[in-house]
Amino acid sequence: MDHQAPAIVALIGRPNVGKSTLFNRITRSRKAIVDPTPGVTRDRHYERVLWKDRPFILVDTGGIDDNPNDEMVTTIRGQALAAIDEADVILFLMDGKQGLLPADFEVIELLRRVSKKVLYVINKIDGPEQEQELLAPFYELGVEPLWVVSAEHKYGFPTLMDGLVDALPEETAPLDLPENTIRLAFLGRPNVGKSSMINLLLGEDRMVVSPVSGTTRDSVDTLLSHKERNYLLIDTAGIRRKGKTTEKLEKFSILKALAALGRCDIAVVLLDAEEGITEQDAKIIGYTQDHGRALILLLNKWDLVADDRKRQQQMLEEIGRAVPFVGFAPLLSVSAKTGYGFKRLFPTAGSVHRQFTATFPTAALNRLLGDAVEHHSPPIYKNKRLKFYYTTQIGTAPPTFVIMSNSSKGVHFSYERYLTNRFREGLGLDRVPIRLIFKDKSQQRSRRS
Numbered sequence: 196m197d198h199q200a201p202a203i204v205a206l207i208g209r210p211n212v213g214k215s216t217l218f219n220r221i222t223r224s225r226k227a228i229v230d231p232t233p234g235v236t237r238d239r240h241y242e243r244v245l246w247k248d249r250p251f252i253l254v255d256t257g258g259i260d261d262n263p264n265d266e267m268v269t270t271i272r273g274q275a276l277a278a279i280d281e282a283d284v285i286l287f288l289m290d291g292k293q294g295l296l297p298a299d300f301e302v303i304e305l306l307r308r309v310s311k312k313v314l315y316v317i318n319k320i321d322g323p324e325q326e327q328e329l330l331a332p333f334y335e336l337g338v339e340p341l342w343v344v345s346a347e348h349k350y351g352f353p354t355l356m357d358g359l360v361d362a363l364p365e366e367t368a369p370l371d372l373p374e375n376t377i378r379l380a381f382l383g384r385p386n387v388g389k390s391s392m393i394n395l396l397l398g399e400d401r402m403v404v405s406p407v408s409g410t411t412r413d414s415v416d417t418l419l420s421h422k423e424r425n426y427l428l429i430d431t432a433g434i435r436r437k438g439k440t441t442e443k444l445e446k447f448s449i450l451k452a453l454a455a456l457g458r459c460d461i462a463v464v465l466l467d468a469e470e471g472i473t474e475q476d477a478k479i480i481g482y483t484q485d486h487g488r489a490l491i492l493l494l495n496k497w498d499l500v501a502d503d504r505k506r507q508q509q510m511l512e513e514i515g516r517a518v519p520f521v522g523f524a525p526l527l528s529v530s531a532k533t534g535y536g537f538k539r540l541f542p543t544a545g546s547v548h549r550q551f552t553a554t555f556p557t558a559a560l561n562r563l564l565g566d567a568v569e570h571h572s573p574p575i576y577k578n579k580r581l582k583f584y585y586t587t588q589i590g591t592a593p594p595t596f597v598i599m600s601n602s603s604k605g606v607h608f609s610y611e612r613y614l615t616n617r618f619r620e621g622l623g624l625d626r627v628p629i630r631l632i633f634k635d636k637s638q639q640r641s642r643r644s
């Protein structure tokens with residue numbers, strides 16, 4: 196698994212400057228390899244990209260916060276502040292056709308004062324003949340260099356991409372963690388109790404680890420030893436800036452979540468037991484699965500509903516409906532305030548981690564596959580019965596298995612689900628996500644067998 200978190204590149208800029216167009220240009224470019232991690236709640240606002248062998252996650256912050264009632268300046272300031280905190284490289288997009296507006300100046304003022312890598316990009320310059328005339332006002336800004344592109348027509352695009360890759364932080368050696376360390380990222384909406392929970396877990400044993408290389412400046416990871424195991428607690432608590440519009444900023448907590456997901460084993464998502472599960476919660480949970488992370492759900496603030504059986508029941512049902520794709524995730528009711536239930540997190544994380552990193556011998560896997568197929572015949576596809584030849588484990592975290600068949604296309608969702616369940620049961624992987632990948636055995640070889 197990738198211990199090195201890919202860099203985060205954030206696209207910011209006023210509405211309509213062409214952020215989505217550039218996002219699509221980058222992610223759909225034939226030279227860029229986009230890794231379509233299987234996920235359930237995919238939204239198109241971020242994508243993993245590989246350009247000239249350098250991986251990064253591109254985030255279109257424009258799409259994240261599209262509340263038409265917001266004032267533009269507020270929105271774009273929010274994007275900028277979140278990007279300053281959480282991204283490694285910022286692409287600030289301006290509109291060459293429309294020219295500069297007050298909101299642009301305001302953001303540039305912000306960006307100049309920080310030490311983040313910023314690429315100032317002027318979009319909608321559709322060819323060299325337009326440069327002279329349209330660019331003049333931008334030279335007055337005194338920011339250099341200016342990257343001139345047409346997201347729509349590709350002008351200047353490869354140059355920009357090379358500049359972007361050059362701006363990515365050098366890959367750093369991963370933090371030297373003691374052996375046996377489980378990395379837990381605490382995620383959840385603002386105010387759900389992430390910091391309180393981490394403080395509770397730490398108790399007196401606080402030991403601060405230096406900020407992990409090149410990811411975020413503000414967040415500090417903490418290393419905790421408990422019963423001969425080590426836990427790295429990755430905090431993603433809110434961006435706190437006094438006097439700024441905190442509420443706006445909170446919408447961008449996705450950047451924080453992405454940064455943390457890149458470097459954890461298990462995502463610990465906190466939900467508010469009183470408020471129940473929200474759309475934003477479901478989104479965060481979806482991201483954890485896009486990243487293939489193990490997941491533990493903490494139903495925090497349980498003290499507020501402890502006497503209300505009906506509400507408890509209702510809430511569990513709501514969770515099941517909102518995120519049916521993570522039925523495997525342990526759900527613990529806890530209270531960071533009273534301390535109720537929190538100690539169960541340690542053994543739970545231990546057992547989840549054990550499953551997440553488990554390996555299985557091929558012979559046992561093939562037996563399991565054989566039994567499963569015998570028990571429930573595969574469907575007919577294009578007049579031929581589906582056949583499964585053999586299987587093997589190709590990865591851990593999450594446990595990933597390849598299954599060779601005569602026609603991977605014919606494996607319908609329902610049969611895939613059946614096999615997934617059999618693998619889960621047979622291998623004791625009931626608390627983590629697993630992946631089955633179906634591949635075709637080549638024609639010739641499959642005929643021989």
Ligand SMILES: Nc1nc2c(ncn2[C@@H]2O[C@H](COP(=O)(O)OP(=O)(O)OP(=O)(O)O)[C@@H](O)[C@H]2O)c(=O)[nH]1
Binds near residue numbers: 209215
């Ligand atoms: N001429 C020209 N038009 C462009 C270019 N890039 C984008 N546009 C147009 O500008 C308009 C806005 O583009 P979007 O990509 O939707 O802008 P956005 O910044 O994502 O907008 P929001 O989603 O509102 O934040 C669209 O009509 C695009 O076709 C370009 O390079 N040249």
Ligand SMILES: Nc1nc2c(ncn2[C@@H]2O[C@H](COP(=O)(O)OP(=O)(O)OP(=O)(O)O)[C@@H](O)[C@H]2O)c(=O)[nH]1
Binds near residue numbers: 388432496
């Ligand atoms: N009743 C009750 N209140 C809690 C519990 N856990 C946290 N709180 C309260 O909820 C508020 C937010 O807690 P924080 O720990 O700051 O939440 P956070 O998720 O770190 O918030 P951000 O920093 O905004 O992301 C505080 O007032 C806590 O005292 C709980 O289990 N029960």
